[in-house]
Amino acid sequence: MNPSPYSNDQYTIGWISALNEEFMVAMAMLDEEHGRPQSTPQENTNIYHLGRIGDHNVAMACLSGGQMGTGPAAIVAENMRRTFKSIRFALLMGVGGGVPGKGKDIRVGDVVVSYPSGTYTGVVQYDYGKLKGNCHIQRKDWFSAPPSFIDELGEEYIYPEASEALDRLYQADQGHVPEAETCDSCNTHALVPRKPRKFPSKLCIHYGIIASGNVVVKDGTERERIDQRYENSILCFEMEAAGLMNNFPCLVIRGMSDYSDSHKNDQWQNCAIAVSSAYAKELLSLIGPSDMEVLPPIARISSHKPH
Ligand SMILES: [Zn+2]
Numbered sequence: 001m002n003p004s005p006y007s008n009d010q011y012t013i014g015w016i017s018a019l020n021e022e023f024m025v026a027m028a029m030l031d032e033e034h035g036r037p038q039s040t041p042q043e044n045t046n047i048y049h050l051g052r053i054g055d056h057n058v059a060m061a062c063l064s065g066g067q068m069g070t071g072p073a074a075i076v077a078e079n080m081r082r083t084f085k086s087i088r089f090a091l092l093m094g095v096g097g098g099v100p101g102k103g104k105d106i107r108v109g110d111v112v113v114s115y116p117s118g119t120y121t122g123v124v125q126y127d128y129g130k131l132k133g134n135c136h137i138q139r140k141d142w143f144s145a146p147p148s149f150i151d152e153l154g155e156e157y158i159y160p161e162a163s164e165a166l167d168r169l170y171q172a173d174q175g176h177v178p179e180a181e182t183c184d185s186c187n188t189h190a191l192v193p194r195k196p197r198k199f200p201s202k203l204c205i206h207y208g209i210i211a212s213g214n215v216v217v218k219d220g221t222e223r224e225r226i227d228q229r230y231e232n233s234i235l236c237f238e239m240e241a242a243g244l245m246n247n248f249p250c251l252v253i254r255g256m257s258d259y260s261d262s263h264k265n266d267q268w269q270n271c272a273i274a275v276s277s278a279y280a281k282e283l284l285s286l287i288g289p290s291d292m293e294v295l296p297p298i299a300r301i302s303s304h305k306p307h
Pocket residue numbers: 175176177182183184186262263
């Protein structure tokens with residue numbers, strides 16, 4: 001990979017992927033590829049891929065091989081801050097486990113975006129003490145993902161065929177048949193009846209609270225228990241955001257790949273990666289250079305040592 005024609009200080013947006021598969025799709029979202037950074041501090045362990053989306057120079061990085069959780073995410077962000085001193089904010093990308101519930105029609109293949117309000121940053125660390133306050137925030141939007149993005153990525157990224165059949169939401173207390181590879185033998189009477197979407201080709205984007213922690217939630221009862229603790233406001237679970245939110249302004253964008261229960265499988269993962277990346281690209285194309293000028297560079301906000 002060649003060095004970028006632009007200096008590190010000319011990059012204003014960070015894009016952090018959790019998994020390597022997500023990083024590959026992220027790179028495909030670039031309108032122009034720039035290559036690697038001109039220089040990186042010695043202690044920087046991130047691998048970067050630089051390029052342009054819309055009017056913005058974007059520095060992309062990925063958590064290193066198989067690492068997950070808030071600690072590794074904080075280290076990636078800290079390295080990024082040191083290396084690209086003009087970055088204004090980052091997009092924290094990846095998949096997440098949806099938390100459907102009353103008034104929350106979240107489905108696999110949808111996108112959840114952290115939406116700050118009141119005392120909440122849009123992210124709660126559910127495995128770290130108790131949070132107080134009121135967190136009834138939810139907005140919803142529709143986004144018709146330009147199909148060309150997804151087509152260009154290849155067949156494995158489109159919505160799974162007969163998606164209606166595969167999008168199965170079980171009642172929270174109805175666990176998966178132990179050891180079974182698929183849900184074919186799971187009790188169909190335990191499915192939560194849901195109406196088909198009016199416009200199945202349009203994604204639903206949900207804005208609100210994302211719950212972040214170091215443990216994967218894959219139990220329906222546990223999902224509901226944590227959600228209740230936060231007044232049923234949680235839209236999805238993920239594992240990195242809490243490592244960044246206090247020190248690194250970022251927007252968390254998660255594609256829903258499962259329902260955080262024991263029926264969790266990988267069928268929707270590629271689709272979830274594709275839709276969240278397409279949404280992020282669309283979002284960056286809507287932000288003008290003048291919108292960025294009002295934001296201070298992260299490097300000046302605070303310095304934070306990862307733990
Ligand atoms: Zn199952």
